[in-house]
Amino acid sequence: MSRPRKDPRAERAAQRVAGATRPRFDLARTPETATSGRPRRDPRAEERLALVPGTLRRRLDRTRRAGEAAIPAPQPLATPAPDAPALRRIPEPAFLVALVPDAPGGRLTPHDRQLFGAARLLADAGGGAVVALVDPAADDLAAAGADRVLTLPVSGYDPEGKALALDAALAALGLRHLLFPESAEGGDLARRVAALSGEALFAGAESLTAKAVTRAAHGRRTEQRGAPPTLISLAPDAVAPHAGTLHEALPVAFAFPATTGGAILAAEFVAADPARVSLAEADFVTSAGNGVSDFETFRALIAALGATPGASRMVCDAGLMPRAAQVGASGTVLDARCYFALGIAGAPQHLQGVAKCEHVVAVNTDLHAAMIERAGLAIVADAQEVMPALLRLIAEEASA
């Protein structure tokens, strides 16, 4: 309401060139004074004032709670370039929030990154620092949000040894929180530490703020809520991953007590054999539908891609693929990362079976097939022609 009302007559009068016999108007001329006495707002200037510096994303603080004085004068140079996030140092942390990412093979999973997000949330609420407790050689911990990095003295699969080390660190470093991902490995570790330390574990937190965490209990019929305790395991997709600032990821030294060998005498990792793994557990499924008639080529392609074979109901009915390979509501509902559909139109029941797949690649002759619509990469072509071309390409690349 602070905008002045326009008075077209007055404006016109102001634009009138004086002294002419006929009325002449200089439209380019702007009136010198505002016609109303109220001051005009400058929204751009206001925005500049509200801009919070030091964040990757443009953030505006319209409440001005931070106080205008605290905010330096707006200048475009203060905003960091998006490709170089600001480095934030916490030299004197008020407390420590530790986390134990799974980091299989040294690579953080999306769940691990969410764990960092949760740890930052807890740490930043009171000037704390985030300590990542990792196996040797985990990547980009600085970008993920770790202020300190402590390497655990564990080799091979020894969850009990790892838990003992964590328990020692928990007591000696006076960690305020120790966070785990509620995954197969992280969940196991969290419970081991809980049993060792006698601390209560807040298992599978579904929401987390600095003030409160919640989890489901009693068969998902009640929700437990409380202030964040020491040991928390975080459910997947509960907290957004950390982004925006870069952290130091300073290596920290700690004298872990020596551990003796546990009860596990031998451990051998067996990678999933895509040809044998059950469809429900498979990571990458390649499926044949009605558009595939040459099943020898299809099987060769499966072997070349290292995929788990699937099929549509039609193909299973016809006996071309075993019944166990059927994908869909009446077959198997997949949990795969990628689904590659060859010659499958995508009946609703079939799409139900691939609803949880993150990536779908479809090859079908029908542009309007539901599977084409669902796919991340859709190719309107005859699967019968694409299959040998794929095989040739794979062979070429292998020989190159």
Place this chain on the structure above:
Amino acid sequence: MRIAVLLSAGRHAVSGRPAPVPVELQAVGLAADFVERHGADLTGLHAGPDVGPLRDALGHGLPNLVHLVTGADDDPLPSLAAALREGAFDLILAGRVAQGGEDSGLLPYALARALGLPIVSDAAALAPGETPGTLNVEQALPRGARRRLLVRLPVLVTVHPAAPAARPFAFAGARRGILETRPGLAAPRASTGLEERPYRPRPKLIAKAAAGASAAERLKAATEAASGGGRLLVDPPPEEAAREILAYLAGIGVVAKR
């Protein structure tokens, strides 16, 4: 060899009625198969006020079930620990997460600690080791991978849902099975100090959109998951199609980049 399977007072996920926990029935199946192949004693153990439909576990291949009667607010841990210590079991099987209490999956770990036993999580298959007193455990890892472990007995093993399906229920088996009732130990549960209220499902975050993403990016990420919304190639030459597919598959990491 003596095997015990821990059973908890579960509830059906939809109806909310008392029901056995599916993964514990899978544990019963694993144990029953082990008994059939290699010979062993098998007992089920439950600590709680009521045995209810856990009797049905007897129809899934469990020959007998010991019910340790405790109060509704009692912690089952001391009762179970005492019974397990007394029974001198070599192998104790439990589900991944028991139901009826906090559903935190902590009990097997606390029990292992109390009994001084090692614990191995997420078993999908069991077999005796080559040397006596050892056990081969196939541990289920995400995405169908496995880890073969050789552990020294006695051990506590939790079972993963990737284990073979539970044996189908046989009514006469449940009728034949022996249910033994023993008094448990009174051990009032310590208060968790947590506020409890009816559960309400929370929307899951869209993992793709990081905290730094704009609203438009988040919306895009949310709708993309449902409708693909990816690249579309109409009638490309087969070679080009193959190149595109392979590049896409390598990009998401399901086939090795070459």
Place this chain on the structure above:
Amino acid sequence: MTDTALALALLVLAMAVVAGALAARRARLWRAGRAARVDWLDGLAALPKRYLVDVHHVVGRDPYAARMHALAAGGLLAGSALALAGLVPLLGNARLYWWIVALAFAAALAGGFMVGRRRLPVKPARLSGGRFQRLPLLLAAYAAGGFLVALDASLGGALRPFAFVGLALAAVGGIGLARQLDRGPMRHAFAGAAHLVAHPRPDRFEGKPATALAPLDLDAPRLGVATPADFTFNRLIGFDACIQCGRCETACPAFAAGQPLNPKRLIQDLAAAIQPNATNAAYAGSPYPNARPVAGIGGPDKPLVGTGAMIHPDTLWSCTTCRACVEECPMMIEHVDAIVDLRRFQTLELGALPVKAAPPLMELRYADEPGGRPLGARTDFAAGLTLPLMAAKGEADVLLWLGEGAYELRYGRTLRALITLLQKAGVDFAVLGAEERDCGDLARRLGDEATFQRLARDNIATLARYRFSRILTADPHALHALRNEYRAFGGAYEVVHHSAFLDELVAAGRLPVGALGGARVTYHDPCYLGRYNGEVDAPRRLLDRLGLERLEMERSGRRSMCCGGGGGAPVSDIEGERRIPDIRMGQASATGAAIVAVACPQCSAMLEGVTGARPDVADIAELVLMAVEAAPAAARAETLA
């Protein structure tokens, strides 16, 4: 009386002795079976009617076979009996009497020729070979021999050389026939008669449906049937009555789909297993399609089912319990009862179910619903419709039982149509809503009698709380359970299928219907409505009222073919060569109809699952709603004209 005639009479006597001894030996085997309550006097008194009316009603569907059987069996029995009676001097000395005997044998000879003509030169696949293939020769030899001897006697010994030839023929044929009495085709004669007398379902012959499964005593030491000795003795007689005509195998949908079930072979395996150290080697009919290998050995106290026994479990789980075999059986054998009894042992005692059949039963135990879905979601299909709840009303004229189909998107459309029609007709109805549990049909057909009985008792207790005059349902499986099977647990209800109910409403003028413009429609009879409950007319009457051109499929009415959705077959999912609904849809397409009218959620789901070009599938309620919505327009058109 000629000496050859005397010899013939003595031959008949010898045959009778041989046959009697063999029959007695066979009958002793039946005593291995469990006791059963049989009203022998009533059965005996009813035997002629059961044979002449009920059996011949079935046999008469194949007129050639009926004539053949009348001539062969009638001639054989009459000729033999008369020849034996010739021992009475008064009759034996009358030449005219021997004319009559010769006539009877001539009839038997004609029958024998008909038997032969049917089997030679090429035996139809459904008929058994082996001993059965020798039957026409023995029959012809005996009948021809008897004829020659009798003819000679009637002529006072004028054809003496022929009579000797005849006597030799008769001796060979007659003794051959008599020896077939315990293992061969002739067994059906005495076992069949005994079966008709001691039939386990006597109500069948009184015109009642008599299709409800018998409740199982859950406190019995052994649940279900593991060995032949676990069957009641009259069931064992039933298996022996099989004449291996193969009508069941041509009717069986699982057989047609190439699943490992052949009802004839199954009954023969059961019959063979009665004797100690039995094997299935003597069987000479068509095998189980894609038969799974079994040891094929058994005995009265040996298990029947298993790879080391007579019957492979897959055979058992292929059955859709459609009763087509029972409907076609001229010997009134109850195949489905036997299959369910065998399944009960597998499920209740061994827990040996097909992999995919176990989860639905588990869900039924803990959630009262085979899909594990919330009971309250059963009425979700009716979003936007006002659905009166019994819990709120307390009483209603009609209780609408929604059934399992309500959870399905496709069948939800049908139920919406039905509810709209009920509202248009102003019917006072209500549903149970979240109080409705599964009727237990699936559990019972899969042999889980314990779960069925619990569900039945719970449902009966729920129904007892409300007042209603009738139960209306669109699901024939629920209809059968509620109408016929809950009776044994104290729940007697008048249950009406929606096809009959809508027919009533339209006939009473409460639902004005317009013509649907002569669309071509064919009606697929649900097994549990047509065969199990004999309701085949009401749906057809209703379709005719809608002004549709009704075409009949190759198999329809009580002899209709199953869609493949019953008896838990979709969850057992035994592999075959084809799918049953594809076969049935093929029959529907062959009529040239544009619409297949269905009246059952299973049928609609199975037939909708058929891919490719095919007629549309529409439930009767949907067609009626279309006609009702067309009615005002049609009426207006009439007044304008």
